[in-house]
Amino acid sequence: MEGKILKFSSLILMATLIVSAVVLGQYSSIHRRELKREQMSGLQMLAYNTRQAKKKEDIRLRHQLRVELPAGIGLQEVEIENDYVKQNIVIRIPDVEKDYFSEHPLLGRSNHINDLYLENGRIELTMDAVYEPQCKVEDGYLYLDFLKPQEIYDKVVVIDAGHGGGAPGAIRQGIMEKNINLAIVQELKALLDENDQNIGVYYTRTGDVNPTFAQRAQLGGKTGANLFISVHSNSTVEGEMSQYHGTEVMYDEQKSEEGCSSKRLAQICLEEATAAMGSKSNGVTYGNSIYIIRNNEVPAALIEVGFMTNQEELDKMASAEYQKKAARGIYNAILRALEEGY
Ligand SMILES: [Zn+2]
Known part of the structure; x- marks a missing residue:
């Protein structure tokens, strides 16, 4: 009898142990999964949520990303900002609660997305190159695709206004180089905006900011540009006012001089700029020591419009009239280079 009781109680003990092991195991695996989800990056969440959604329903994603929109929100309310210098795209959806994306997960593919960050109604994407977001709203969903500039434009050009922000460049008589460069680029932008050819133009800056040298230099490659200016x-090396004046254009002397080269682009810029401004030509010069020239993946030319250390040229360069002429010269150079096959 005693033996039977012992057997019976050990059986119960065994059963209890097995049940609790199973329950505990399940609990901890649930817990592990939750922990894992919390630790997932935005891209891992995208892949996970997309897999889960495909298990539940038959969804075919014809577009790269699908964002569920709150009721009453249309394309007009969605804000999309493309900071292409940083390859950052931010999508803002209004009237969204804090944990909106955990209940209405973003679905799709991670192609060309290096990083994805979701917060409240904000989706921040860091792309591996410059892309133009294309979006449409259908049945309460926002669909997003990302096109390369070449898929939209016949030609792509990058324009860099030197210096900016806390980096004024040369300063003479209170005139800052960064402001002359930007004023010329803004005039150039006005001309390019009016141009009816299908040219996509990307600017390293259109305001008083200072992108890094790396951000400037890589924009040619990241946009797949045909040329970079x-x-x-x-200023003279000594920085003192002198008689020395005129225009010169730098290029990377260590790159191939065949075909649509940087040297040829520099020559075109020199000819067109000096013709438009009526300035003295100081020729094309070696520029491999300059970071943005050396590290550019596309044909690149750096135009030194004139000398801030020459009184007459400084006065001209500070005037809107001369800045317009400089812009016209660079504009003509761009069109001529593109005609030549860049
Ligand atoms: Zn400069």
């Missing part, structure tokens, strides 16, 4: 104003 940087606009600067010159």
Whole structure:
């Protein structure tokens, strides 16, 4: 009898142990999964949520990303900002609660997305190159695709206004180089905006900011540009006012001089700029020591419009009239280079 009781109680003990092991195991695996989800990056969440959604319903994603919109929100309310210098795209959806994306997960593919960050109604994407977001709203969903500039434009050009923000460049008589460069680029932008050819133009800056040298130099490659032009104003090495004046254009002397080369682009810029401004030509010069020239993946020229250390040229360069002429010269150079096959 005692033996039977012992057997019976050990059986119960065994059963209890097995049940609790199973329950505990399940609990901890649930817990592990939750922990894992919390630790997932935005891209891992995208892949996870997309897999889960495909298990539940038959969804075919014809577009790269699908964002569920709150009721009453249309395309007009969605804000999309493309900071292409940083390859950052931010999508803002209004009237969204804090944990909106955990209940209405973003679905799709991670192609060309290096990083994805979700917060409240904000989706921040860091892309691996410059893309133009294309969006449409259908049945309460926002669909997003990302096109390369070449898929939209026949030609792509990058314009760099030298210096900016806390980096004024040369300063003479209170005139800052960064402001001359930007004024010329803004005039150039006005001309390019009016141009009816299908040219996509990307600017390293259109305001008083200072992108890094790396951000400037890589924009040519990241947009797959046909050419890159940087606009600067010159000073003598000593920095003292002198008779020395005129326009020169730098290129990377260590790159191939065949076909649509940087040297040929520099020559075109020199000819067109000096013709438009009526300035003295100081020729094309070696520029491999300059970071944005050396590290550019596309044909690149850096134009030194004139000398801030020459009184007459400084006065001209500070005038809107001369800045317009400089812009016209660079504009003509761009069109001529593109005609030549860049
Ligand atoms: Zn400069």
